[in-house]
Amino acid sequence: MKKASKLEPYSEELKNMRVKEYLNDDWQFHTGELKAPFKTAKKAHALGGLTAALPAENEHRILPSAGGVHFLKLIAQGNVEMGLRNLAGTDLTSRLDSSWQMVTLPHDWKVAQHFVNNPANLMSGSKEDGVGYYRRVFELPAELFKSHRVVLHFDGVMRMADIWLNGAYLAHNNSGYTSIDLDITEMANYGDEGPNVLLVRTDTTTGPEGWWYEGAGIYRSVWLEQVPYVSLNEKSLYVYTKSLDESSADLGIECAVENHTDNPQVVQPIVEINEEKISLEKVTIPAHEQHVYHANYSLKDPMLWTPETPNLYTARFKLTDDLVQKEFGVHTFKYNENGFYLNGNRYELHGVCEHQDFGGVGVALNQDIVSYKVSQMKRMGVNAWRSAHHFASEELLTACDHLGMLVINENRLLESTPWRVNDLEKMVMASRMHASIGFWSVANEELIGNTALGERVAKKLVQTIKKCDYEHLVMSAELLNPEGTVDEDYLKNFDVLGVNYPEAGVMGAGAELIKQNHPHLPMMSTENASYFSTRGVYKDDAEKCQCNNFGSMYSMVLPGKRKAGDPGVGGTAHPETVMDYFRQHSYMGGVFLWTAFDYYGEPSPFEWPGIGSQFGICDNCGFPKDYYYYYQAHWTSDDMIHVMPAWNRDALELDSDGKVAVRAFSNAQYAELFVNGISYGRKALNDCEVNWRVPYADGELKVCADNGGAVVAADCRHTSDIAKKVNVSSVYSGVQDTLYEISAVDQNGYLVESSNDTVDLSIQGGTIIGTGNGNPANIETPVLNQVRLFNGRALVIVRRVDPQVELTANY
Template structure:
């Protein structure tokens, strides 16, 4: 039985600014030998001169570099990226310096995905979305204050896809291969405080890391960090807790163990004091601890503190309680660095016969697998889209998110922390090479502190997963994780070789698909907790109910849908031959108490991997929601059995002109005990609902009104589907109207085509032109159509089955804004928003 108790944290110095990993190796020194009194006096004088009372001793300053970049798509004629260009600043190209004329380059802000701006091409790999991929160049002028002279200066990148090369003032800083891990450069020696500095980044996304759409560009946040010589190291705060006797799963006495790594980059030794203050959600200080240690020059030291947190509020999916740790570093009584760390206290335990226990209570993992892709923006998701996606899944009843198949944005995990979503954090590749182990270390160091993260996954469906070589590679990866974090179990998502290879080195047996093998695996691995890391992979197109049978050459499965339009029916009847329908997949999990849970492939559609079609399809159809986050009918299947509130969902739509008298399959997803169906007031019979199932009627079509009436715990509920009129108007529904005037906040505006009674017309395809005025801009558009080739960055989008999406982003100046939608023959719509 595996039992883990911990407090999990994440560190930041402002809401959007994370500390990234240093490119220099950390140096940890033992201080068992103390200097003599005279040396300590000399050290004190040096410390006074080097640290205290000077500008260089001020706490860290963080400057976002997200705005005002220049971008050029493609490589530049005559630019030779040889050793002299990269390494010898005296021979640096004009491109790398201040004098280069980039006035013709595109003005962009980051996060930025330039691949999504391209035009779809049937000659381009459809696994990656049929969008051309080529290198790109970024340039930005940075003004560094003169006051930063003598301070440490870092450039931080949260994510660049891919194979980036970076220069500052013509000096080559380095290469970073991975498109998913965060990285930083110490630019203290090449930066020029008091004047302008030129930052240049080249990216080359042509060598893919996966088989799905991966985008390209500086697609996560960037920043400049200025620090005193004595400071908290990158990802330098770790909080762990020993928890005893949870009270009803909501409170427990805890003991915190805090490890804070402090770096002294000065040439002089210093005595540093770390003050750790725990603050509750109301802002009240709960407890503090102060520790002082001697720091040698150019070294790091781990401050270890331990103190009680009585009657701690426990973090859970239903009540994601977060504490705040304020860490202050002082030298000679002056604060030289300060960061805050939000953390949660909770326990996790995996049992081979009873599954997962969170804070002593059984919890079934009701999860989804997700890529980092969304309509209108590609992989360059604004922070609020991360939160939107988590919230939509929470509303469905999901309590878990698998990061497929790589390091995700910190903002996603922060949303999971705040909203109560459990996470499998997954590494991209299985290997024991220095490069891959370095990526794994980056993942664990950055994300080990999130209370939402409950499992590490070292790989997904790797070639060597069942071999002895895979076991050796996995053993090295598991050993590295253990050095960095002993508080979480480790798994691997395996689709063959189970019982061999990685099975011998991981804590939780992860497996993908094939529910017919679950019982056999449990018998053969009776002491191993089990989790279905990938299930279902059912396919369906939102709002499509055509049922023409077809097959595809690469797949032996039979499908129902409209193959001419690359559409599969939204009824739960379609899955590849290696996958299962939603109902089959979830029943296999729900009926086995020893199964910790399952992760549906996938929560959202994503570009690329357009199974079961080829061109003109350009996106997948596995999602419970489409690329815009509009729910498909399957959303309500999971909601029926994953949530506690009453659900009664009736489909399909009831607009079947020309099919009067034909039999139409009518389905109901519900957790009501019984459901009765009516057509135009006439009962078509009542049926009892079996757990984790659905109900069906075959109904002869007649225009009018379908009504489903159900009873849930003795209360009556009903839902209606009506035959609508023709499209008459546009309706705009912003998910929020008040935005922060920071140039990054967004509103997701649902665009509906409605009839003269305001009802969404479920088959409408009207083209809509969108325009934003005032203190905002149109960031992107989408509609969820898997064969739509319109630009996500245009101002026009055709509705797909009655809906499309506009993403409005604020400017950095407060003021009102408005979005207007027009379509020939329809009444226009305007929605008012405001940036504050």
């Protein structure tokens, strides 16, 4: 049995301060249902079994008083252990069997499951729902209770969660997208009282929250916070921009101080911003009450936060025995009938929508993987991110703060049930100070939107948001009808009306009518495109669930292969249609492309063996598809050009004359195409795009870009031979993890885009935590010592253990 981990006592310098300790290591995990512990017991802390210390972990299950021992002996003929069994069933488990394994958080237990051909699970990723148990044993210092409260935080558990601690039922949580915060000060064990035993039951069998892959388990971090009895209320801390002018920013400051002692306490918080100290009022707080402070501060010559210049300030909130530091940005937001304004300037939103999973790890993303996803979109020119359709994680908001990305933080459902309202308020309070927050979305495509019921619910949710937040805009993402019928009272709740797919005929017709009837109504594109494509594929193949990057002939709404112009062919709208729509409707603020990355589940336009979506601009491992470069050409200024397709005959559709389509994307004025050095014409780009039809010939496909003079950018594709070698290259290295691209090359070093071979992996100085390849029909159960390439590439995620890490890959 693994010994309980200990949280070390404080250093002398920090012994009275707030301390956070992550509990991400040393978890015991069991997949499948057990004889579930009771939630109630006849005596306090007497549930026993897996909820309390096992014999190998501690001598006693609980520590009864002398009177308690006497009572147990009376009811069980002198046998204390038998008395416990009679009361609470502590004999249910005396040890962990071999089905338990050690895991590290974040952890998505569905990743290791087999894919299953079950139509009921097609939309959610073709993995079966179930139950998983997590168990963690830890010790707390003996003197901790005298100086600190102990708060247990779960950043995210998917989906239904039941939590026990030390033989008592602690909490239930309904949603996988909200944090769980539990004060365990009184019920924790300290020092010689024995270890603390935490048991978490996760259950996805009671129905999903979304229609996409949601994962399962404790998929975000768990941590203990040790907080002084007189402390800052961290969720109350808030610095926000009230107004801006050319030389200063008027900031509002809020904070609350809590007194958890039995005596009145005199406090005077200090807030430090930009090396200036703001002393708040000295007050006496009665026992077990709190005081809320409000203050103003004028920041001279502020450095404003924008996605292009993500300048961050740090606010230090200080008490005698407490310190909390929070970053914030200085900015203002406005939306009117002409579009979006950031810091008083018209600003185009180049946005993406995104779920939260990633290849190889499911939904168990740490800060490094999230930061990689955001940075990959930044390179494309993206400046806005919609967390669809759920609350954004702390990791996502932190990445967007630092890398520069405005966020739409989205509520899960248009419901005003008490627990939903509580979750919404918790989300707003936790994330409102992040510099990246620009919008709150109360819902997505709700059936009751624009109804009287929807109006009442929306009003409650908007009131909840605006009670907590004073600077960001509130919206809802709506699907419209062709007649443009809306509920006037419903619309009044929002700062801006979000419209999904206005570029598509049905929704667009409704949006046009709404604008005609409400010319001063702020309107915003909140979801666009949904364009099918499979990385490295240039002809449709339904059997393999693959879509042509030039435009698929399969439809979202009609069965089988269709003809051009049929409803839903190629997706909701082609990228060119989206960009053309925005040019003609700039008042819509910009675009939010569905989606940044492919995701597990929702495998439209195919069914099994499709297990993942194909809407992404990148595949689910982060490898760009061709249209990544179309958007990059529109949204970035560095000279670039990209040519498609791959240049192997078997991958292409040739016409009767042996010709093939060639397309290039560039932000230059002109592009010239060469096949084996022979020019096929220099053309002006239109909408950052240019097309040719040329005879196919093995060799080199090359395109050069210019602005009327010298070549400013070039791109090549080569006909490859059979794969001879596997290259390993780092694509991102974070604090913990490094992401590697594995690629097949031939004897000339050319990428073999037809390679779907299996590669053996070995690692020194680290641990492989995930592998993937971006194939939307990859139904192989992942293993960590091998990965199959898809169209020449695969991804391996390594958690570094030593400073020097070596990953090798061989056939």
